[in-house]
Amino acid sequence: MRPFSYLRPTDLSHAVSALAAEPGAQVLAGGTNLVDLMKYDVAHPTAVIDINGLPLKEIEASDNGRIRIGALTTNAQVAYDANIVESLPLLSSAILAGASPQLRNAATTGGNLLQRTRCYYFYDPATPCNKREPGTGCSAIGGVNRIHAILGASDQCIATHPSDMCVALAALDAVVEVVGPDGPRDIPFLAFHRLPGDHPERDNTLLPGEIVVAVRVDAGRFARHHSYLKLRDRLSYAFALVSVAAALDIEDGRILDARVALGGVAHKPWRDPLAEAEVAGKPPTRDTFEALAERLLAGAKGQGDNDFKIPMAAKAIVRALTQAAEGTPQIQSEKRIR
Template structure:
């Protein structure tokens, strides 16, 4: 691990001031991803800014009927928070599908959004990687790419975003609150993470001096009809090959509104408004779900070893939407797919 300076921020304003002074610095809260990256020499920040004691640990209801989640709320606290469990069970389920209990106890809500890819070539500094070193090349494209992206890829990167929580936040239509040196702003969750394009080293749209302070959920939580299904190589403690967050608002025998997001398939949680729109007014049956899946996966392409992900994703979408429609969500403590 390289040498670095350490500073502890006492409030958000000081954290932003410290970051603005040293743009190459990194914020650290739980450190569940950053410390690993430093150990592997993937990240070599000049300074670590400890934000673990900032007052960003509340889960509060908003005047608009939604919920505001502080950026430092631990994942485990959020998953078992009574408001989240009752009103946003899709989010609670997605969190419990990820990592291990020990990691969830340490990982922060804001930090979850900032996870770097788990691509093996990104972690191996002996191999070329455009995400780690822009212009170096992408070893995964012609390498072992079984776990890599099938949507939104570029000639420079086929890495995937690793978060489960973010897939649910994308489906729920969350908003990210950030504070910078000169202003505060809101970022729609769909606009927070980037596709790789020709700058795969940039994971998100945060500015150099900005810090995440909260994530806000809208009033609609789809508590009655939802499911989060994660398909992986091992039954636990593994990243998704394909994951699906599905949520439905039913009006009798018709779908009034649908939300659908995929994980493990792109550089960011993947949503397609057209796929959701095609479900509106339809009966919640496998035929309608299959049509939505076909739209969502229309642009999917493999890089060789990951070709199986395309039919796998289609089956997972239909299965997860069926679970949501039947109000029989996948239970994360039970690994058998319902």
């Protein structure tokens, strides 16, 4: 591990100014990703800004049905919060599908948004990786790429975003609150993470010096018809090969609104609101869901080892939407796919 300075600010303005003043600084919250990256010699912060002393640990429910989740709330705190379980069960289910209980007790909401890919080559400084060292190449293209992207990739990077929580937040149209040198701003969740393009080293749209302070989500409409389905190599403590956050608003046998976000398939949680809009007014049937799956996966491209993800994703979308329509969501404590 390389030398770095350490600062534990006591207020948000101090944290922002410290982060902005040191270009090589990084924020420390739960540390479940950053500390690993430092140990692997992948991340080399010149300064670590520990924000755990800041008042960002509350979950607040407002009268208008909006829930605000502080950036330092732990994954476990969010997953088991009574308001989340009742109003946003899709979010609770997605969190419980990820990591282990020990990690969920430490990992934070803000850190979950900012966690980096689990691509083997990114974690191995001995191999070329455009995300870790721009301009060196992508070893996964033509290499071992079983876990890699089938959507939104570029010739610079085919890594995937690893979060489960973020897939649910994408489906729920969350908003990310950030504060930086120029003050606060809101970022729609679908605009927070980036596709790799020509700059795969950039995972998100945060500006220099900005810190995530909270996530806002409107509660209610999808509490009845939802499901988070995660397909992986083992049933616990594994990242998704394909995951699906499905949410439906159904009335009188017709779909009023459909939300489908995919994980494990792209550099960011994958959604296509235009494809979702096409099922409005249609019955929640297998034919409807298969047509939506086909549209969502239009343009999907395998890299050889991960070709299987395309048919797997199509079947997972139909399965998750069927579970959501029937009101029988995947139960994360069950060691089987429903």
